[in-house]
Amino acid sequence: MFGAPRRRLGERAIAVALAAAAAASVLVTIGIIVSLAGETLAFFADRAVKVGQFLTGPEWSPLFSDPQFGIRPLVQGTLIITLIAMVVAVPLGIGTAAYLSEYASPRVRKTVKPTLELLAGVPTVVFGYFALTFFTPKILNDILGLDVAVFNGLAGGIIVGVMIIPTVASVAEDAMAAVPQGLREGAYGMGASRRQVAVRVVIPAALSGIVAAVVLGASRAVGETMIVLIAAGQIPTTSLNPLKPMETMTAFIGATGKGDVPTGSTGYKAIFAVGFTLFVITLVINLISIRFVRKYRQVYE
Amino acid sequence: MTTTSVDERPVPAEEVIGRPSAGGHLKDRAFKAGLIGLTSVGLIVLAVLLVTTFLDGAPSLSLEFLTSFPSAFPEKAGIESAITGTLWLMVIVGAVIIPLGVATALYLEEYADVNRWWNRVIEVNIQNLAAVPSIVYGILGLAYFVRGPLSLGRTVLAGGLTLSLVVLPVVIITTREAIRAVPPSIKEGALALGATRWQAIWRQILPASVPGIATGVILSVSRAIGETAPLILVGAATFVAFNPTGLDSPFTALPLQIFSWTSQPDEDFKALAAAAIIVLLVILAVLNGLAIWLRNRYQRKW
Numbered sequence: 001m002f003g004a005p006r007r008r009l010g011e012r013a014i015a016v017a018l019a020a021a022a023a024a025s026v027l028v029t030i031g032i033i034v035s036l037a038g039e040t041l042a043f044f045a046d047r048a049v050k051v052g053q054f055l056t057g058p059e060w061s062p063l064f065s066d067p068q069f070g071i072r073p074l075v076q077g078t079l080i081i082t083l084i085a086m087v088v089a090v091p092l093g094i095g096t097a098a099y100l101s102e103y104a105s106p107r108v109r110k111t112v113k114p115t116l117e118l119l120a121g122v123p124t125v126v127f128g129y130f131a132l133t134f135f136t137p138k139i140l141n142d143i144l145g146l147d148v149a150v151f152n153g154l155a156g157g158i159i160v161g162v163m164i165i166p167t168v169a170s171v172a173e174d175a176m177a178a179v180p181q182g183l184r185e186g187a188y189g190m191g192a193s194r195r196q197v198a199v200r201v202v203i204p205a206a207l208s209g210i211v212a213a214v215v216l217g218a219s220r221a222v223g224e225t226m227i228v229l230i231a232a233g234q235i236p237t238t239s240l241n242p243l244k245p246m247e248t249m250t251a252f253i254g255a256t257g258k259g260d261v262p263t264g265s266t267g268y269k270a271i272f273a274v275g276f277t278l279f280v281i282t283l284v285i286n287l288i289s290i291r292f293v294r295k296y297r298q299v300y301e
Numbered sequence: 302m303t304t305t306s307v308d309e310r311p312v313p314a315e316e317v318i319g320r321p322s323a324g325g326h327l328k329d330r331a332f333k334a335g336l337i338g339l340t341s342v343g344l345i346v347l348a349v350l351l352v353t354t355f356l357d358g359a360p361s362l363s364l365e366f367l368t369s370f371p372s373a374f375p376e377k378a379g380i381e382s383a384i385t386g387t388l389w390l391m392v393i394v395g396a397v398i399i400p401l402g403v404a405t406a407l408y409l410e411e412y413a414d415v416n417r418w419w420n421r422v423i424e425v426n427i428q429n430l431a432a433v434p435s436i437v438y439g440i441l442g443l444a445y446f447v448r449g450p451l452s453l454g455r456t457v458l459a460g461g462l463t464l465s466l467v468v469l470p471v472v473i474i475t476t477r478e479a480i481r482a483v484p485p486s487i488k489e490g491a492l493a494l495g496a497t498r499w500q501a502i503w504r505q506i507l508p509a510s511v512p513g514i515a516t517g518v519i520l521s522v523s524r525a526i527g528e529t530a531p532l533i534l535v536g537a538a539t540f541v542a543f544n545p546t547g548l549d550s551p552f553t554a555l556p557l558q559i560f561s562w563t564s565q566p567d568e569d570f571k572a573l574a575a576a577a578i579i580v581l582l583v584i585l586a587v588l589n590g591l592a593i594w595l596r597n598r599y600q601r602k603w
Binding site for chain 1: 325328329332333335336337338339340342343344346347349350353354357400401404405407409411412413423427428429430432433434435436437438439440441443444445448449455466469470473497498499523524527528530533559560563564571574575578581585589
């Protein structure tokens with residue numbers, strides 16, 4: 001009746017062009033891996049650097065005349081600041097999600113959600129400014145009476161935590177909203193109160209989504225640069241004291257990249273080695289979170 | 302929203318099975334109050350941040366501040382080159398992410414067969430790219446755009462390309478949502494009338510999803526111009542006493558200028574940083590307002 005569809009060369013060309021654009025995004029990932037891995041290999045080819053020393057060595061001073069290449073202080077700084085951030089963001093983010101999903105009226109939700117998104121839209125350099133000029137001196141020092149250094153891990157960690165509240169809250173709320181209404185009604189029918197429904201039904205049922213939210217938040221915290229670069233300082237240390245300055249992987253990259261590092265210099269290669277470590281850590285975290293999100297979508301959708 | 306129907310339950314369970322104990326009631330109230338408390342912390346910090354920054358920066362804001370170049374003397378320093386640099390970045394980012402983002406989104410929504418492994422790789426890849434730390438993109442820009450293959454140097458083009466990659470996943474994700482919001486019946490109608498696949502996309506799906514796409518693009522551009530970390534690695538110049546003259550021109554941008562002034566020990570420079578933050582936040586607020594207006598004004602409900 002219709003005859004064979006006319007073959008259109010244009011249609012085919014467009015499909016190929018669109019596929020090429022989509023493939024370009026994969027190229028970006030490949031570009032990241034190749035550039036990071038290439039310079040990282042060059043970094044380890046340097047006689048001064050040994051892989052074992054890099055992974056476990058307690059001292060990081062690649063730009064000194066007697067350079068030390070142990071990445072542990074940077075990894076440890078990153079972990080401590082991420083931990084502080086999570087202590088802040090997990091209760092605040094999940095609490096916010098539970099309130100918005102289980103308690104807030106549609107009108108309250110309509111105002112609170114966009115306002116929280118504003119928090120996510122504040123550039124991180126602004127949070128850094130806030131941490132350095134207000135949070136450390138006014139809140140930590142004056143109000144809480146802590147003996148903090150001008151640059152310290154605590155302020156950096158707490159403000160990073162505030163920054164990721166919207167991330168944690170929004171993913172966790174999506175997961176809670178995806179819990180079928182029937183589960184809640186069943187619990188109400190058994191005489192449960194709203195709190196019991198939230199704590200014993202909704203949160204357990206949404207657990208994989210909540211875990212995804214937390215993991216995604218942790219990934220943001222690990223990769224955050226400006227807040228820690230400005231407020232936490234640039235002194236790599238193995239000390240666990242958050243009241244003192246500490247340096248994260250991202251802060252090292254930022255601080256070293258700020259100067260015009262010559263291609264092929266030790267500093268240049270160190271940026272890539274640390275960047276590669278950072279990329280691998282966040283990649284693992286991201287894949288875990290993608291997996292958890294997929295799990296909760298499969299269960300209820 | 303499935304959750305709202307909780308409020309419409311005909312009979313609360315408590316009335317059927319008797320009131321819970323007074324202790325239980327108290328716990329319920331305390332729990333609700335606790336959740337409200339947790340929710341308000343983020344909002345309070347946002348308010349304090351905005352107010353303190355405004356108080357720090359407002360005295361330094363003046364027409365002169367907006368139209369002067371950076372200077373070693375705080376009273377003479379301004380942000381004209383930072384503003385023009387940021388505008389250049391906006392144009393470059395827009396020019397890169399609109400074609401690339403829309404094409405990728407169209408491919409994934411209209412052409413890709415999800416049963417093929419390579420399409421699933423593209424999907425997971427975009428999800429992962431969205432969560433790669435922005436400073437890693439800075440390293441990529443340094444290796445490929447500033448040095449290496451493209452060797453553009455520390456130019457506004459290298460900065461713009463790097464920021465484009467940072468926000469590309471966001472554009473792709475929002476554009477896909479905009480395309481998905483167009484009902485399949487629109488496309489099916491076009492196909493039934495004899496349109497080719499591309500004719501249906503170009504004449505029906507794209508026009509219908511333009512408001513959603515534009516919203517996503519504006520939000521992505523606003524995210525891009527707030528980024529600092531990638532520009533530190535790519536741009537570095539924070540003392541630029543001239544406006545960019547072309548794609549190959551050295552540049553600075555508002556976030557970089559804010560970072561540079563925040564790092565100065567001198568309090569006068571910190572006040573300048575706060576003033577520049579106000580300008581940056583105003584630009585972001587205008588962009589976000591525009592996006593919300595577009596969404597409300599033009600988005601069709603099917």
